[in-house]
Amino acid sequence: MAISFYKYQGTGNDFIMVDNRKLNFPADDETLVKHLCDRRTGIGADGLILLQDHPDYDFEMVYYNADGRLGSMCGNGARCTVRFARQLGVIEDVACFLAADGEHQASVERDLIQLKMSDVSEIEQVGEDYYLNTGSPHYVRFVDDVEELDVFEEGRSIRYNDRFKAEGTNVNFVQRLSDDAIFVRTYERGVEDETLSCGTGVTACALVAGLEGMESPVRVKTLGGELEVAFEQEGNVIKYIYLIGPAKHVFTGSFSLQQV
Numbered sequence: 001m002a003i004s005f006y007k008y009q010g011t012g013n014d015f016i017m018v019d020n021r022k023l024n025f026p027a028d029d030e031t032l033v034k035h036l037c038d039r040r041t042g043i044g045a046d047g048l049i050l051l052q053d054h055p056d057y058d059f060e061m062v063y064y065n066a067d068g069r070l071g072s073m074c075g076n077g078a079r080c081t082v083r084f085a086r087q088l089g090v091i092e093d094v095a096c097f098l099a100a101d102g103e104h105q106a107s108v109e110r111d112l113i114q115l116k117m118s119d120v121s122e123i124e125q126v127g128e129d130y131y132l133n134t135g136s137p138h139y140v141r142f143v144d145d146v147e148e149l150d151v152f153e154e155g156r157s158i159r160y161n162d163r164f165k166a167e168g169t170n171v172n173f174v175q176r177l178s179d180d181a182i183f184v185r186t187y188e189r190g191v192e193d194e195t196l197s198c199g200t201g202v203t204a205c206a207l208v209a210g211l212e213g214m215e216s217p218v219r220v221k222t223l224g225g226e227l228e229v230a231f232e233q234e235g236n237v238i239k240y241i242y243l244i245g246p247a248k249h250v251f252t253g254s255f256s257l258q259q260v
Contacts, residue, residue, distance in 0.1 A: 001257050005036075005043065007250040008084060010076035010113075012196025012224020013046050014250070017084045020050040020062070026257070027062065034068030036255070043253070046188070046195050049077050051084060058091050060098045065190025073101040073135025075199020075243045079113040082106045083247040101135040117203055117241040123211060130208045134241075137169045138204035146175040146183050151194045155187020172201045174209070181219040182209050196224030203229050203243050210238070217244075 003024060006017040016036055018025050026032060027050060036042045047065055054060040061081045065071040078099055085091045086108055095106045105116040117134060124131040130140040139158055143149055155171035158164065168189035175183040184205045186198035206218035206229035217230040227245035231238050 002254045003257065004252065004254045006084060006087075006252050007043065007045070008080035008247060009224075009250055010079045010197065010199065010247040011222050011227055011245055013076035013080075013198060014044075015074075015077050015080050016043055016045045016048040017080065018048065018050050019084075019088055021053045021059075023052070025050055030064075030068035032068075032257075033064045034066065037064075037066040037068070043255070046191050047071060047074060047077055049074075049081055049084075051081055051088070051090070054098050057098045057103070058095045059085055061100075063100060067190050067192070069190065071100065071136075071190055073099050073118070073200055075115060075117065075135065075201075075203055076197055076245075076247070077199070078104060078106070079115050079199065079243065079245060079247040082108065082113050082115065083249065087249060099135070111246050112244055113247045115199075115243045117200075117243055120207060120238045120241065121236060123208065130204075130211075131169070132204050132207065134200045134203045134207070136200040137164075137167070138201050139164070139169050139171045140174060140205050140208045141172070142174050142176070144175065146173050146185050149173055149185065151185045151187055155194065156192075159187060159189055159192075170198060170201050172198070172205050174205045176209070176214075177221065180214060180217075181221065182206070182214075183221040185223060197222035197227070199227070199243050199245075202227050203241060207231060207238055207241070 050062040052060045063071045171187040186201040230242045232240045
């Protein structure tokens with residue numbers, strides 16, 4: 001059986017997208033997903049996403065990490081899925097869909113996808129660093145020069161420390177660029193390497209920057225491009241969190257299950 005796929009990227013975070021509304025893809029085959037995401041022997045991607053029907057939503061987004069395992073929420077992946085859903089004719093300019101962390105709304109505005117993220121009620125301070133969940137767990141550390149940092153080694157040491165090695169965490173390094181802008185680099189669990197951008201990580205870093213006095217919206221530079229995060233603080237809860245940025249179709253192809 002030949003299965004069509006679509007390659008999308010959001011600020012350099014790239015994904016294999018599969019229209020699985022007919023449930024043709026063997027969703028429980030971790031080895032297949034890992035192989036497809038391999039950049040040397042497969043298609044190559046930071047993750048694989050299935051777009052599926054859901055009785056209560058426009059669609060359901062099922063996200064797999066590059067290691068083949070089911071993942072938690074992926075912000076850039078969700079923006080790409082919204083763009084993909086529009087390409088398929090599943091939605092027009094607005095969407096309400098289900099992801100790993102629950103319901104999300106999104107809108108398509110020309111080249112940008114505006115994605116509503118889940119509320120955040122807990123931000124833990126760990127020394128001078130921070131730990132929070134924006135649909136996926138994120139550790140946030142501010143640094144003076146993020147471009148010179150060895151993100152792989154520094155991120156890996158935190159991801160596999162005694163606290164996080166069992167479940168893992170994403171690790172973000174942040175540099176303040178101005179009163180309303182930051183530069184973020186992220187080590188992602190599941191990929192086990194630095195990615196060019198991480199949507200939930202960018203969101204986490206912007207919220208922490210807000211905690212330290214930066215006003216919404218926060219402009220975020222990543223190695224793969226620029227994003228924006230808007231939010232509102234209501235008591236101890238951060239609400240109306242929006243991740244805003246581009247999502248682009250790169251190419252289309254197909255693969256045979258018999259040949260993989």
